[in-house]
Amino acid sequence: MSSLLRQHAEQLYAQELEELQKQETGKRPANWKLTPQSVVTYLTGGKLQNGFEVTPKYIGNKRLMEIAVATLTTDRALLLYGLPGTAKSWVSEHLAAAVCGDSTMIIQGTAGTSEEAIRYGWNYARLLAEGPSEKALVETPVMRSMKDGKIVRIEELTRIGADVQDTLITILSEKTLPIPELNSEVQAVRGFNVIATANNRDKGVNELSSALKRRFNTVILPVLDSMDEEIDIVKRRVESFEKVMELPAEPPALAEIRRIVTIFRELRSGVTLDGKTKIKTPSGTLSTAEAISVVNNGLAMAAYFGDGQLKAADLAAGIIGSVVKDPVQDKLVWQEYLETVVKPREDWKDIYRACRDLL
Numbered sequence: 001m002s003s004l005l006r007q008h009a010e011q012l013y014a015q016e017l018e019e020l021q022k023q024e025t026g027k028r029p030a031n032w033k034l035t036p037q038s039v040v041t042y043l044t045g046g047k048l049q050n051g052f053e054v055t056p057k058y059i060g061n062k063r064l065m066e067i068a069v070a071t072l073t074t075d076r077a078l079l080l081y082g083l084p085g086t087a088k089s090w091v092s093e094h095l096a097a098a099v100c101g102d103s104t105m106i107i108q109g110t111a112g113t114s115e116e117a118i119r120y121g122w123n124y125a126r127l128l129a130e131g132p133s134e135k136a137l138v139e140t141p142v143m144r145s146m147k148d149g150k151i152v153r154i155e156e157l158t159r160i161g162a163d164v165q166d167t168l169i170t171i172l173s174e175k176t177l178p179i180p181e182l183n184s185e186v187q188a189v190r191g192f193n194v195i196a197t198a199n200n201r202d203k204g205v206n207e208l209s210s211a212l213k214r215r216f217n218t219v220i221l222p223v224l225d226s227m228d229e230e231i232d233i234v235k236r237r238v239e240s241f242e243k244v245m246e247l248p249a250e251p252p253a254l255a256e257i258r259r260i261v262t263i264f265r266e267l268r269s270g271v272t273l274d275g276k277t278k279i280k281t282p283s284g285t286l287s288t289a290e291a292i293s294v295v296n297n298g299l300a301m302a303a304y305f306g307d308g309q310l311k312a313a314d315l316a317a318g319i320i321g322s323v324v325k326d327p328v329q330d331k332l333v334w335q336e337y338l339e340t341v342v343k344p345r346e347d348w349k350d351i352y353r354a355c356r357d358l359l
Helices: 014-022 036-044 062-072 088-100 124-130 141-148 168-174 227-245 254-269 288-305 312-323 329-342 346-358
Strands: 077-081 106-108 120-122 137-139 151-155 176-179 184-187 193-198 216-220
Touching: 014 036, 014 088, 036 062, 036 088, 062 077, 062 088, 062 216, 077 088, 088 151, 088 193, 106 141, 120 124, 137 141, 141 151, 141 176, 141 184, 168 176, 168 193, 227 254, 227 288, 254 288, 254 312, 254 329, 288 312, 312 329, 312 346, 329 346
Parallel strands: 077 193, 077 216, 106 151, 151 193
Antiparallel strands: 120 137, 176 184
16 A cells, blocks of 8 residues: 555556556557547546456546547647536546656646746746756746647646736647747647646636637536436545545445435535425535545544444534535525425434534
């Protein structure tokens, strides 16, 4: 068992990537580790000819993954777009791991991300001592990916200021990164491409310019329609968390995961699963990622402050923390949901009491 808190996708799923490489028969694009077909198999799962089982990383419409992978074989960049918690970053990481065997070329977009973080920076001590030179240049993940023919990931592109976003236009259209201080440039090697993620729900979003949008092929990752698919995702991710953290707790019962997913889906949609009762929706997104976090936190509570078995009392604080983002508006929404939906359900008495005790 690795001592790393979180392994990169290419480390965690090294065996699967190796098995897929062994089974390769088709033609691979330049600098790709796998064929496009194998990349899709890695993402969506399946059984290989030798009987080896590849676990699904993305549970949803396979066609979306085929479009995403096909985009990366062209000179168009890929934009994964959707609401928070629709697995954009997860898919981005696994795409990079499968295509080039390296998901670490990443720029995390924030309001403070500067142009230098995308293009290149300078070692100022060396710059002052020697003047502009290649040795004084500090390479960014974008520059290294262009040189090595790899995938670079830009997370939360819409968090970055519009003027800094447009730094990408020359890189994406001309496949070159000018360095005027050295009167030179870096030209992209075949295999280079960009995978960006973006959402339009969070505060602080900067819309992409039309010029930049045209450089991307956009794949919209939807919120899962199927409840069973969402439960499956939560179950798989929680099991992975348990293995890494080595929690002394029993695996969560599927019934508890189903209750969390049910609560989140009903509050997201504004109606109960049977369609009979309309309810108010809170200000948060209540994504699948947040459901995973609630169960993980509940497991930690059960392991260290309970009897090792996941119970409603272990989950209550996590549920309320996810739902009640606005202490006034969301609290009223949650109280109403508790009284009108949770309380009448016979087999939900424990979760009703546990949540009421914390309000």
